[in-house]
Amino acid sequence: MLWLVVPEELPEELPEELPEELLEQWRARFAEPSQGWDFSFLEGQVEADEPPWSYEDLARSALSGATSALDMGTGGGEVLLRLVDALPEDTLATEGWAPNLPHATEALAPHGIAIVPYDCEHDALMPFEDGRFDVVLDRHESYVAAEVFRVLRPGGVFVTQQVDGRDLEETHALFGGTPAYSHVTLANLRAEAEEAGFVIERAQEWSGSLRFADVDAFVSYVRMVPWEVPEDFSVDRYAEQLLAMRDDDLVFTRRMFVLVCRRLDH
Numbered sequence: 001m002l003w004l005v006v007p008e009e010l011p012e013e014l015p016e017e018l019p020e021e022l023l024e025q026w027r028a029r030f031a032e033p034s035q036g037w038d039f040s041f042l043e044g045q046v047e048a049d050e051p052p053w054s055y056e057d058l059a060r061s062a063l064s065g066a067t068s069a070l071d072m073g074t075g076g077g078e079v080l081l082r083l084v085d086a087l088p089e090d091t092l093a094t095e096g097w098a099p100n101l102p103h104a105t106e107a108l109a110p111h112g113i114a115i116v117p118y119d120c121e122h123d124a125l126m127p128f129e130d131g132r133f134d135v136v137l138d139r140h141e142s143y144v145a146a147e148v149f150r151v152l153r154p155g156g157v158f159v160t161q162q163v164d165g166r167d168l169e170e171t172h173a174l175f176g177g178t179p180a181y182s183h184v185t186l187a188n189l190r191a192e193a194e195e196a197g198f199v200i201e202r203a204q205e206w207s208g209s210l211r212f213a214d215v216d217a218f219v220s221y222v223r224m225v226p227w228e229v230p231e232d233f234s235v236d237r238y239a240e241q242l243l244a245m246r247d248d249d250l251v252f253t254r255r256m257f258v259l260v261c262r263r264l265d266h
Contacts, residue, residue: 026235029219038078045217049208055161059137060086062157066134073141077107094118120144145196154265164255168228177230186257198261205257212250
């Protein structure tokens with residue numbers, strides 16, 4: 001007679017095939033196409049503290065009475081669409097990432113907003129004449145302060161919310177590397193704005209927490225913001241670190257700041 005011995009408890013070790021299953025799952029998440037600037041697909045998977053200001057309220061205040069406006073780095077137009085009732089008829093948007101252009105055009109064209117390809121990291125000069133706009137809006141897009149000053153009319157307002165270069169700095173302890181945009185701080189960008197000729201009406205920085213439900217959510221998030229991890233990041237290259245993160249409390253430090261600048265009449 002053959003006796004089968006059944007252990008009272010399952011072994012604590014994970015089956016050997018599980019890590020490969022997880023890695024394949026993370027590879028698929030990291031390879032998903034991204035377009036626009038819409039993180040709604042992560043709802044319920046990522047919990048983020050919010051800064052004490054409202055970017056939309058600051059933008060609406062600047063737009064009050066404006067006859068022309070520019071939205072820099074519109075992504076897929078998601079944020080600008082939330083302001084559409086406050087926008088002047090003469091509104092343009094720029095976008096520097098080619099895959100976003102058709103998406104943004106489809107979203108904004110019905111509202112009469114044209115998209116102009118522009119990325120200041122490739123061409124500092126903005127494709128607009130001097131004094132073209134009453135308001136320039138910028139949410140998380142790089143810019144050249146002197147160029148923004150040039151394209152604003154006297155009395156015009158520049159509102160920008162930026163992700164601090166030290167955002168999610170815990171990733172550097174996990175994966176190594178150095179911040180890709182360490183120069184992006186309130187102190188540096190305020191100094192650049194003042195040097196360009198702006199008067200600063202508001203300057204505020206903030207830090208809070210960003211919590212991921214699991215490594216799946218983390219991988220999906222950094223796919224959208226690849227500058228938060230090393231330039232050579234991939235699931236396979238950093239598999240050991242990602243697998244180790246399964247037992248961690250995935251809480252990172254979120255850092256942002258806001259600047260409201262005015263070009264005075266003179």
